[in-house]
Amino acid sequence: MVESKTQESPQTDTLTELKLEGLWKVVVLNDPVNLMSYVVMVFKKVLGFDETKARRHMLEVHEQGRSVVWTGLREKAEAYAFTLQQWHLTAILEPDETH
Amino acid sequence: MKRIEVKLSLPVVAPLLDVIKEAAVGLETALAAPPALRDLEAEFRTVWEGELLEAQNEDVRALLALFDAQFFAEGVVAFDADNAETVVRACAAVRLRLRARHLGGLTEEVLETGETELAKLPEPVRKAFMCYLFLATLQELIIQHLESSIIES
Numbered sequence: 001m002v003e004s005k006t007q008e009s010p011q012t013d014t015l016t017e018l019k020l021e022g023l024w025k026v027v028v029l030n031d032p033v034n035l036m037s038y039v040v041m042v043f044k045k046v047l048g049f050d051e052t053k054a055r056r057h058m059l060e061v062h063e064q065g066r067s068v069v070w071t072g073l074r075e076k077a078e079a080y081a082f083t084l085q086q087w088h089l090t091a092i093l094e095p096d097e098t099h
Numbered sequence: 100m101k102r103i104e105v106k107l108s109l110p111v112v113a114p115l116l117d118v119i120k121e122a123a124v125g126l127e128t129a130l131a132a133p134p135a136l137r138d139l140e141a142e143f144r145t146v147w148e149g150e151l152l153e154a155q156n157e158d159v160r161a162l163l164a165l166f167d168a169q170f171f172a173e174g175v176v177a178f179d180a181d182n183a184e185t186v187v188r189a190c191a192a193v194r195l196r197l198r199a200r201h202l203g204g205l206t207e208e209v210l211e212t213g214e215t216e217l218a219k220l221p222e223p224v225r226k227a228f229m230c231y232l233f234l235a236t237l238q239e240l241i242i243q244h245l246e247s248s249i250i251e252s
Contacts, residue, residue, distance in 0.1 A: 031132070032207035033194050035235055037242045038187065081136070082147065086154050088132045088191040 023096035024077040026070040028089050030061050042087045043069065046080065071096050102179040105240060109174040116166055118230040122196040123159045130155060131192035131199075155192055162189035178241055187241050190234040201227035 028039075036058055043054035047069055060067035069091075070080050077093050084091035130151055139147060165176040165186065178186065198210060201224055209215045213232050217225050 031195075032210040033198050034191055035238055035242075038191060038238055041187075041242050081134075082151070085132065085134050085151055087188055088195055090132055090135070092135050093138070 021074070023071050024074045025068045025094045025096050026077050026080045026084070027066050027092050027094055028057070028061050028069050028084060029092065030065045031090055034089065036062065039089065042084065042089060046083050046087065102177060103240075103244065104175050104177045107170070107174045107176060109171070112174070112233065113171075115226070115230040115233055118197070118227055119193055119234075120163070122193045122200070122230075123163060125200065126155055126159050126192055126196055128152070129196075131195035155189075158185045158189035159192060161185035162193065183241050187238050190238045194231050194234050197227045197231045202231060 039058045039061065040051070040054045043049045043057055044051065047054075049057065057067045057069055069084075070077065074093075081091040081093055130148060134148065134151065136144065136147070161182050162185070165182070169175050169177075198205075202210065204224065205215065205228070210231075213235065215228070217228065220228060
């Protein structure tokens with residue numbers, strides 16, 4: 001039993017690592033409540049977008065229902081998603097399967 | 100740093116404070132926009148949501164603090180570098196809460212444009228919708244007129 005447990009733990013770790021490794025997309029979903037100007041401001045503040053890029057992503061969210069606002073490693077993607085959620089935007093993480 | 104004082108109509112805004120306070124109570128224990136992060140481990144998700152809730156409550160307290168003795172005496176609320184961001188966020192939280200609790204019957208178009216015949220709405224919905232519009236006005240005011248000077252990046 002002890003030996004079995006010793007083997008299980010690394011396998012679980014490996015699975016977790018496989019699941020979380022690679023690139024992740026931070027996706028912002030549309031909602032009818034938050035103002036366009038608010039979303040633009042949040043994109044500029046949280047993601048460092050300039051006005052043009054922030055407006056482009058805001059319009060993408062508004063017209064297409066979603067916009068990928070950042071892609072990269074999981075840890076940083078989580079940080080962006082958390083901060084966007086602090087601003088009450090609907091932000092989700094998706095694996096980037098194009099890489 | 101720039102401080103902006105806004106004169107509000109007491110007879111119009113004061114009755115809406117009950118709506119804001121009711122939403123604030125609900126937001127003490129529930130996130131305005133619950134995160135959809137299915138692949139997070141349960142323990143991590145609990146921490147994640149707890150920190151979001153803590154931040155949300157701090158923001159809502161800042162919004163409620165606007166309506167202090169000066170507001171009830173003169174109808175004036177003030178924004179500066181210390182409260183602008185938190186008030187803008189709190190307005191978003193309360194608006195989302197109002198939608199979830201009172202405005203579910205309104206279409207997305209009405210929620211986005213703010214255009215509907217108020218007189219035709221049932222009283223609780225009408226009051227909630229007026230509050231929803233008022234908070235949007237506060238947000239616009241802060242974003243449009245104060246962003247460059249008091250919202251630091």
